[in-house]
Amino acid sequence: MQPTVQPFFDPATWTWTYVVSAGEGTACAIIDPVLDYDPKSGRTRTDAAQKVIDYVRAQRLSVQWVLETHAHADHLSAAAWLRGQLGGRIGIGGRIPVVQGVFKKIFHLEPSFPADGSQFDHLFADDETFAIGELQARVLSVPGHTPACVAYQVGDAVFVGDTLFPPDVGTARCDFPGGSAQALYQSVRTLLALPGDTRLFMCHDYPPTDRAPRCETSVDEQRAHNIHIHDGIPEEQFVAMRTKRDASLQMPVLILPSIQVNIRAGQLPPPEANGVSYLKIPLNAL
Numbered sequence: 001m002q003p004t005v006q007p008f009f010d011p012a013t014w015t016w017t018y019v020v021s022a023g024e025g026t027a028c029a030i031i032d033p034v035l036d037y038d039p040k041s042g043r044t045r046t047d048a049a050q051k052v053i054d055y056v057r058a059q060r061l062s063v064q065w066v067l068e069t070h071a072h073a074d075h076l077s078a079a080a081w082l083r084g085q086l087g088g089r090i091g092i093g094g095r096i097p098v099v100q101g102v103f104k105k106i107f108h109l110e111p112s113f114p115a116d117g118s119q120f121d122h123l124f125a126d127d128e129t130f131a132i133g134e135l136q137a138r139v140l141s142v143p144g145h146t147p148a149c150v151a152y153q154v155g156d157a158v159f160v161g162d163t164l165f166p167p168d169v170g171t172a173r174c175d176f177p178g179g180s181a182q183a184l185y186q187s188v189r190t191l192l193a194l195p196g197d198t199r200l201f202m203c204h205d206y207p208p209t210d211r212a213p214r215c216e217t218s219v220d221e222q223r224a225h226n227i228h229i230h231d232g233i234p235e236e237q238f239v240a241m242r243t244k245r246d247a248s249l250q251m252p253v254l255i256l257p258s259i260q261v262n263i264r265a266g267q268l269p270p271p272e273a274n275g276v277s278y279l280k281i282p283l284n285a286l
């Protein structure tokens with residue numbers, strides 16, 4: 001089964017969003033949609049998500065799911081806004097309460113904020129199967145970048161989230177709260193045990209200047225060429241490389257706004273008495 005996969009690239013955050021379907025006039029899932037956010041003005045926009053809507057309408061697709069691979073730290077999610085426009089249910093990995101619990105403390109969120117995943121319509125269990133219209137999908141647990149990361153397998157396509165990047169870019173960082181380079185290594189081995197021609201669709205690309213961003217790779221290509229984790233690299237070597245590299249990375253520009261919105265399934269924080277929503281900046285906390 002080879003589903004139709006339509007990618008959308010967000011150049012502001014280097015994020016790939018996908019719509020996966022069985023073709024025109026069928027059901028679809030939207031994966032990792034982006035809500036535009038301007039940190040200078042604190043203003044959100046829906047230009048990126050509108051491109052997804054335009055495609056869904058042109059293809060006469062019915063949105064059954066809006067899927068998140070994890071609580072992203074580099075872009076705000078448009079899941080809630082898209083659900084309002086197109087319907088569908090917002091799904092995420094079942095360990096998201098772990099992430100919500102950590103960040104509820106860091107952001108000292110309102111006591112009524114439930115760290116139980118109830119902001120999402122569905123929490124997926126490991127290996128859970130579900131339908132996207134006539135397509136069969138399966139959830140793969142791929143912790144490491146965060147403790148709650150999942151990948152979605154739909155036919156020969158796997159949406160890998162922040163695990164693997166293109167072979168010349170490598171792998172996702174593992175230094176966020178609850179991250180683990182050991183866990184990421186094992187998660188990647190799980191993904192790379194799939195058939196060699198499995199299509200892997202990545203959540204990001206950070207290309208060198210001499211090539212355009214790419215969204216798709218394969219198990220075979222990653223096993224042969226991934227600079228961090230190709231076949232033959234033992235776990236200890238990967239963990240040492242990943243740990244050293246992560247220590248040199250700055251926090252993503254949008255981590256503070258992103259997390260606060262994304263652990264609410266893409267909803268802005270509840271407005272205060274004046275009707276305005278506020279984001280918090282915890283000082284000296286990250």
Ligand SMILES: [Fe+2]
Pocket residue numbers: 070071072073074145162
């Ligand atoms: Fe991420």
